[in-house]
Amino acid sequence: MKKIVLFLIFGLLMATGVRAQQAQYMVFDFIKVENDQIFDYIEFKDLMEKVYRQALNDNKIKGWDFWALQSGADQSAFQYIMITYYNDPVNMMNGLDESTMMDYTKIAYPHLNDAQVANLFQNALAIKDTPMRLYMKQIVSTDDNFQMKPGVLASFDLMKANEGMFDQYEQAEELVFRPIHQKRIEQGMMGHWSFLRTALPLGSEAKSTHLTMNMYKDYMQFFNAQAYEDLDQTEEEQKAVSAGLNSRDQKWVYLAILENIVR
Known part of the structure; x- marks a missing residue:
């Protein structure tokens, strides 16, 4: 009996460790580009894909997505959403500094000299603005084998928990809404669902x-x-x-299509 109890405890610890390893931290960059620079920005996102692929190979990130906005509260504020995935909150907050990004750009474009790489990188950054950035931690997600690839559609629903109902809202998402989404996935009506908490800004x-x-x-x-x-x-x-619906306010819903992905 004692061995069985010890085995169960060990199993629980292992499961907890697996869940901890699977924790995801994500930075959402909402990006605005002027209309006359859209074609230049296509070159920028292709550059970023190569740079972030180098970062993934170096284990600096877990992944990177680039989404084109289809609809939302105010499409004039931004047209794209860029998501970078990290293993832990420290790496998420540190991000990739400009020096590191430049080094990865040199690796991605070995035929260019240092001056050409610097010019390419600075010109790319100059055509975009980031009016909003969110630092997020994934709390819970559905069990699925959804394949992320260009053309995938997603809705990003920004919520604000009502005052004094923060915990109640999180419990509702995990215990009430997650099973509903899981059922839809099993019925072939959905691919994936995840619930994230904002790390920054706070207050x-x-x-x-x-x-x-x-x-x-x-x-x-x-x-x-x-x-x-x-x-x-x-x-x-x-x-x-x-x-559950009454415990939060649905602030905005943004519909977007995945254009570039690094995994």
């Missing part, structure tokens, strides 16, 4: 406290999911959903 004046990422393989799956209504929900489940 009562922050525009959002959380974010959910809802991913779909294409527009057909997306619209099928929007039309879906779970008629099998019990009255108790409906009350739980309603309470």
Whole structure:
């Protein structure tokens, strides 16, 4: 009996360790480009893909995504969302400094000399503005094998927990909404869902406290999911959903298509 108890404890510790290793930290850069520089920016994002691939090879990041905004609260504020994935909060906050980015640019473009690399990099950075940046930690996600590739569709839902209901809202996402999304995935109406907490900025004046990422393989799956209504929900489940919705304010929803990816 003692051996069984020890085995169970060891199993729980191992599971906890696996969950800790799977923790994801992400930086969301919301990027604005002037209309007359759109074509230049296409070159920029291709440059960034090569640079971040070098960073991935060097274990500086876990991944990188570049999304083109399709709809949102104010598309004039920005047109793109860039996401960089990290293993831990320290690496997330440190990010990649300009010197490191330059070094990776040299590796990606070995045929260019130092002056040419510097000019390429500085010109690329000069055509963009980043009006909003969010530092996030993933709290929970669905179990799935969704394949991230260009053309994938996602909605980024920025939420703000109502005052005094922070914990209640997080519990609702994990215990009420996650199972709903998991069911949709199993029914082929969705690809992936994850729930993230904002690490920075903090405070009562922050525009959002959380974010959910809802991913779909294409527009057909997306619209099928929007039309879906779970008629099998019990009255108790409906009350739980309603309470969860009332614990937060849905600030903005941004729909975007994945254009570039590094994994």
